[in-house]
Amino acid sequence: MNQEHALIVEDMTVAYQTTPVLWDIDIKVPTGVLMAIVGPNGAGKSTLIKAVLQLIKPISGTVTIQGSSYEAQRKKIAYVPQRGSVDWDFPTNVLDVVLMGRYGFLGWIKRPSQQDRQLAMDALQKVGMEAFAQRQISQLSGGQQQRVFLARALVQDAEIYFMDEPFQGVDAKTEQAIMVLLKELRASGKTVVVVHHDLQTVADYFDWVTLLNTQLIASGPVADVFTEENLRKTYRSTGKVLQSEE
Amino acid sequence: MLTSLGLDYTLLVVSAGSGLLGLVSGVLGVFAVLRKQSLLGDAVAHAALPGIALMFLLTQTRQTELLLLGATLTGVLATGTIIAIDRFSRIKYDSALALILSVFFGFGLVLITFIQKIPTANQAGLDKFIFGQASTMLVRDVRLMIWVTLLMLGLTVLFWKELKMFSFDPGFTEVAGFSTRRINALLSGMIVVAIMIGLQTVGVILMSALIVAPGAAARQWSDRLSVVALLAGFFGAVSGLIGTLISSSITKMPTGPTIVIVLSLFTLISLLLAPNRGLLWQHLRQRKNQQMISYDKVLTAIHELAMNHENHQHTHAMAMIQPSKNIAGKPSKALQAAVENLEQRGLVRRNEDNQVAITPEGIRHVNRHLVKGDE
DSSP states (O other): OOTTEEEEEEEEEEESSSSEEEEEEEEEEETTOEEEEEOOTTSSHHHHHHHHTTSSOOSEEEEEETTEEHHHHGGGEEEEOOGGGSOTTSSOBHHHHHHHHHHHHHOSSOOOOHHHHHHHHHHHHHTTOGGGTTSBGGGOOHHHHHHHHHHHHHHTOOSEEEEEOTTTTOOHHHHHHHHHHHHHHHHTTOEEEEEOOOHHHHHHHOSEEEEEESEEEEEEEHHHHOOHHHHHHHHGGGTOOOOOOO | OTGGGTOOHHHHHHHHHHHHHHHHHHHHHHHHHHTTOHHHHHHHHHHHHHHHHHHHHHHOOOOHHHHHHHHHHHHHHHHHHHHHHHHHSSSOHHHHHHHHHHHHHHHHHHHHHHHHHOSSSOOOOTTHHHHOOGGGOOHHHHHHHHHHHHHHHHHHHHTHHHHHHHHHOHHHHHHTTOOHHHHHHHHHHHHHHHHHHHHHHHOTTTHHHHHHHHHHHHHTTOSSHHHHHHHHHHHHHHHHHHHHHHHHHSTTOOHHHHHHHHHHHHHHHHHHHSTTTOHHHHHHHHHHHHHHHHHHHHHHHHHHHHHTSSSTTOOBOHHHHSGGGEETTEEOHHHHHHHHHHHHTTSEEEOTTSOEEEOHHHHHHIIIIIOOOOO
16 A cells, blocks of 8 residues: 555445446546536436445455555544535534634544634635624525635644535636635645646646546546547437537 | 403413423424424323333322323334334334324324213323313412422533534544433433423423424524524413413413414414525525616626627617517616616616716726636
C-alpha cells in the first residue's frame, strides 16, 4: 500500500435493488489533487462517495485511505453532503451546524469548548459567513447553506475532503469563492474529491477527473483523461450534446 | 386544605404521574417530530395492545410490569416488521406503517374481546389500555415513572450533542465517527419506553399524540432545539396534569382523550398565534407584503407617466394611472387607497382636483428600489 495515494478504491460494486449502480470500480487518487467525479444523472457519482464513506454497504470492494482502512483514517476525512439531504428548517443556527464539524474530535458525550467555538468562527470567516453565525439556518439562501456546509467540513481539519455537488444551486459568485477555498486546500497538500456537474468548468477547476457511468470510463489527470472520446463514452446513453472546450 | 378542594392525595399522585409522562414524551417527541418519524410512535403504541392481551392470557396476571413487557415485545416486533417491509419489499414506508398498525391493533381488539368473554378471567379491565385510565395507576406505578423520567431526561442531556447532530444530518454523523445505528437505537428505545409508561394513562390509540403534539407546538415558538425541547416538555407536563385532573373529576371520563384535548388546545394556539411561525402572523405579513407590492406598482405607473411627460412634476388624472382599474371614470377603491398611502409617505402629491404627480422623493424611491439595473 502506498502513502502517495490518498484514496484507492478497488473492485467496488454497489447495487440498490437488483441492478448495479456501480460496477467493478477501480480508482487511485494521488494525494494533493483536486478531483472531479463526472457523469450523467444516475451514473453513481454520489453512490461512489457514499460507498467510500461506508454510508452504503457495497456488494464488494475495498477502500484504502492513505495506506490503511477507512476506519483507521476516519478522523482524516471530511464530508460535505448534498445540500438537499437535510431539513434546513431544523431549529438551530449557523454556528451550531459548523460546530458539528468538531464533534468527531470530541467523541461521545463531551461538549464543545470555547476553543471549538473559536475554530468554528474561524471556518465561518473563511467562507465569508461570520456575520451569519447566529442566524437561524432556514433564513439562508442556497449559496449560504452550501458555505455553511463547507465551513463545517473545514472545521473537520481533514486530509481528504469528499464533497457531494457543492456547486448545486449556487450563484456564480459563491461558486468562485468555493473554488478559491478548494484550491487553497489543495495548495496545503489536502486531497479534494468533488461530485461535479458542469463539464464546462472541469478543466478550469480540477487537475484530476474520474469519468463514471455505472462503470469506470476513465480516471486520471484532466489533461490526459478529459477527452472528447471519453466524454462521448460517458454520456453515450443520455445523448447529451458535447462540445469540447478547445 | 387540598382535600377541601376535592383533591385527595391519590389524585395528586396520579396527576403528577401524568405530568411526568407528558414531560418525558414531550421532550423525546421533539426528536421524533424533527426526524419526521412521528407516526412510528403511533404504530408502536397500537401494536402494544395484542402484547398486553397475550401476556394476560399467558400469565393470567394483571401486574402492570408484565403486561407492559408484553406490550414492548409486540411494539418492537411491529416496528421491526415495518422497517423490514420498507427495506425488502416495494411497499412504501407509509403503507407499511398503516398496514402493520391496523393489523396489530385489530388483533389486539380481537384478543381483548375474547378475554372479556372468558368467565374465569377476573374482568381484567384490560380495555383501560385502549383509552387509558389514570386513576388505575398505583403509587407504585408513579414511583416507577419518576425513575424512568429521570433516566430518560438524563440520557437526553448526556447524549444531547449526538441526538441533535443525528436528527439534523445522519450521514454526516456517521462520517464524523458516531454509530448512527447506536444513536438510533438509543432514541427509538427511549421513545418506546416513554410510550410504554404512557399506555396505562393515555391508552394505545392516543399515546402518539403525546409524542407528536408537544414537539409540533413547541417548534412554533423557538428556533433553538434546547428551547423547543424544554417547551415541549412543559406543554406535555401541563397537559398531562390538567387532563388527569379533569378526567378524575368526571366519572368514567377516560384520561387519554382529556389529556389529548388539552394538548390540542396548546397546539392549536401555537400554530395560530406563535410569533414568526404562527399562521395568523404569516397571513398578516403576507397581506402587508402584497399590499406594499401593489402600492409600488401604482408608484411605478405614476413614475412612468411622469417620465413620459416633459414636466416630471405635471399632475395626471387618476384614470391615467391604471386605466383598466377605473370604473366609469372613477378610480377603484384599491387605487385610491394606494395613492393615499403613497401621498402619506411623501412619494406623490395630489392637487385639489384629485390629480396625481410624483414628488422628487418618489422618483428617488423608484430609482433606488424599483428599477432593476446593474449593481
